[in-house]
Amino acid sequence: MSDLESFRLSLGSRFIKRSFDILLSSFLAILLLPIISLAWLIASIETNSNGIFIQERIGKEGKPFGLLKIKTMFDSSKAHNSISILNSSRISVSGKFFRKYKIDELPQVFNIIMGSMSFVGPRPDVPGYADRLEDDDRVMLLVRPGITGPASIKYKNEEDLLEKSENAIHLNDNIIWPDKVRINIEYVKNYSFYNDLIYIIKTIF
Numbered sequence: 001m002s003d004l005e006s007f008r009l010s011l012g013s014r015f016i017k018r019s020f021d022i023l024l025s026s027f028l029a030i031l032l033l034p035i036i037s038l039a040w041l042i043a044s045i046e047t048n049s050n051g052i053f054i055q056e057r058i059g060k061e062g063k064p065f066g067l068l069k070i071k072t073m074f075d076s077s078k079a080h081n082s083i084s085i086l087n088s089s090r091i092s093v094s095g096k097f098f099r100k101y102k103i104d105e106l107p108q109v110f111n112i113i114m115g116s117m118s119f120v121g122p123r124p125d126v127p128g129y130a131d132r133l134e135d136d137d138r139v140m141l142l143v144r145p146g147i148t149g150p151a152s153i154k155y156k157n158e159e160d161l162l163e164k165s166e167n168a169i170h171l172n173d174n175i176i177w178p179d180k181v182r183i184n185i186e187y188v189k190n191y192s193f194y195n196d197l198i199y200i201i202k203t204i205f
Contacts, residue, residue, distance in 0.1 A: 007189050008142050016193050021119055025112035036070070036106050042094045043071045052107060057124035058131045060144045065116040067124060068107035070098050099159075108147050120196040121146030122184035129177060140184040143191070148203040151183040 009017070043051030053071040056064050072095025091099070098104040111117040117124070124130070124145035133141065146152070155161070155176060162168040162176075187195075 004136065004139060004142070007139050009188075009191055013191060013193065017118060017196065018115075020193070020196075021112050024119065025109045029109045029113060032106050032109060035103065039070045039094075039098060039103050039106070043092070043098070046092050046094050047071050047074055049075055055126070057126060057145070058129070058141075059116055059124055060141060062131050062133075062138070062141050064127065064131075065111070065124075067117075068111055070104040070107060071095070072098050072104050105147060112147070116144065118144040118146045120149050120199050122149055122187070123152050123180070133181070137181055137185065139188050140181060142188055148199055149184065150187050150199060151180040153199065153202055154183065155180065 040051035045051075049071065051071050053069045053073075054066040055069065057067040059065045072092060073090040074092060076090055095104070108117060112119060121143045122130070122140045122145050130141060158176065162171060165171040
């Protein structure tokens with residue numbers, strides 16, 4: 001067994017984590033469907049396109065999947081960086097509201113139901129980051145990516161930090177991203193279902 005494999009969650013932990021994800025996401029999908037539907041309708045009208053945005057992200061084992069979000073930006077034919085602050089001029093009026101209150105993230109309950117995400121885990125990144133991790137850093141890819149987690153909580157104001165920075169790409173790639181990797185590795189190595197519950201509570205309150 002490689003050193004990396006020694007940090008893979010036990011069968012019992014995986015069963016409890018996945019069972020919790022299925023039960024809670026199924027309940028929330030029903031509860032939040034009216035809000036998601038309304039947000040989808042508003043985004044569709046304002047952006048004159050499908051209000052659900054599917055973005056390729058890197059998931060468990062480094063495999064790509066489609067992350068579901070309410071669309072908050074107008075379409076553009078121009079290439080743009082994955083750091084959202086660099087595309088702030090394209091954010092719609094409703095998009096600013098959805099982002100502020102995290103409404104754009106609500107469709108991800110369906111990602112959890114489908115098994116590509118968990119409630120708690122490393123936040124999934126676009127290609128070019130997590131899929132390029134090497135050696136022991138790939139520990140963070142042993143679990144499903146999450147809606148929240150210790151790194152997400154620490155950097156809950158990440159967009160504000162990037163907006164105030166003179167070089168957002170440098171700040172993200174050389175300071176924030178490496179710190180997130182460190183935090184996420186510790187999360188996996190010291191995983192417990194109890195900690196997952198604490199992260200969920202912290203995220204809510």
